[in-house]
Amino acid sequence: MTWFTALAVVAMSLAVWLVALPRVRVADPDAPRFGALVSRRSTMWVGATAAAVSGVLWLVPAAHHWLWVPYLAVGVPLVAVDVLTTFLPKQLNHLGGLLMLAGLVPLGLADWRAAAGAVVGGAAALAFFYLAWRVAATLGFGDVRLAALIGAVAGQSGVGAWTSALLAGTLLGALHGIAHALWARRSAGRPKHFPFGPALWLGPVVAAVPHLNGG
Template sequence: MSLAVVAPVSACLLGLIVGAYARAFADGFGEHPDAPLREARDALARATRITPLPRRPFVVEIVMAGVFGLVTWRSASGTGGPAAGVGGGVGAGVTLMTAALLYAAAAGVTLSVIDWRTRRLPDVITLPSYPALAVLLAPTGRLGVALLCGLALGAAYAVLWFVRPAALGLGDVKLAGLVGMVTGAAGVNAVILAAVGAHVLGALYAVGLLITGRATRTTEFPFGPFMLGAALLAVVLPVT
């Protein structure tokens, strides 16, 4: 069996375990913490005490497994995705990009779960992810363009936040820089797809809420999951 098959399957199995930890960690975050650092410490302690097995309703574990499998498949394929941008070939794609993509996947799914439930994107996850991604992307030779794209997308979201602070939170601005870094390693077109795709996905969700009568024009909803979903599409799809 080829590495292009074994690697994604193995990543899916790893994702089930990581997803169990991610769900326990995310459960430790509330809407209005009195002490964010203590909250994060307690959430981490809680996560490390669990048995890393999927639990009902299995949603986080399944999503994490699927995302792990997708990004590993794209890296291992070596064509049209991030792997192609760092030299192509199965071996090159796996060794240079997979670690960064898997870290981004784990952090992204965890942030999506927290944001969807609490409408927060905790700094204790987003801010340390900048140096973590920088270290992981450095061996790919794409760190420079990743940093530039992260700065550009973060600046664009900062302008949007300044113009309409009610529509975006500062957490979204900080997340935008990470999205720009990850997609920037895949190419500038991937950054554009992630930026546009986030607003398209968010708009479709808002229209769906309006049509079903579950929201009004003034209803607010977390935007982070749509940013991260669009980033996943930008990394996985063969953008040229």
């Protein structure tokens, strides 16, 4: 059954990338044409990444798949856009959020504690990153919206998993930031900004690894 679920993640990720992304419009003059990001090469990378991260489905309870599947399936195209453009389109974030919200119903029937943890975790992460956004100029509001999804999927497994996910994502982001700063210093023409979303999004995936979360 998990193999079928993993294949569904890959199929959904490709559908979002090929069908939904070209229809995204952002009211920002600096925003790229998102449809132009879709190519044979980028589609292959999205599919391969979705296949790789879907391995986390074997590490979490089956009931939690109701939130993990949309988190991965929409999250891969979402952070792929961030990598390529430093934009996190709210339309894709909202799509992931709506699918996860729908998944709360069967999750609650199977494990009400996990569903409650997801709701509290999502709200807490949103509030935490909103406060961080207010004081940190380097954090984009797209990262704040993404934090709600991160907190929800991690909160299913309790406070420890929630904390580990946010710490892992923040640490990965810090390491990426240092590496990017060193790379950017080598040429004045290289961009100073870097996408923080992919590192944050990977936090719950990393935290689900048993020897990292204490399991």
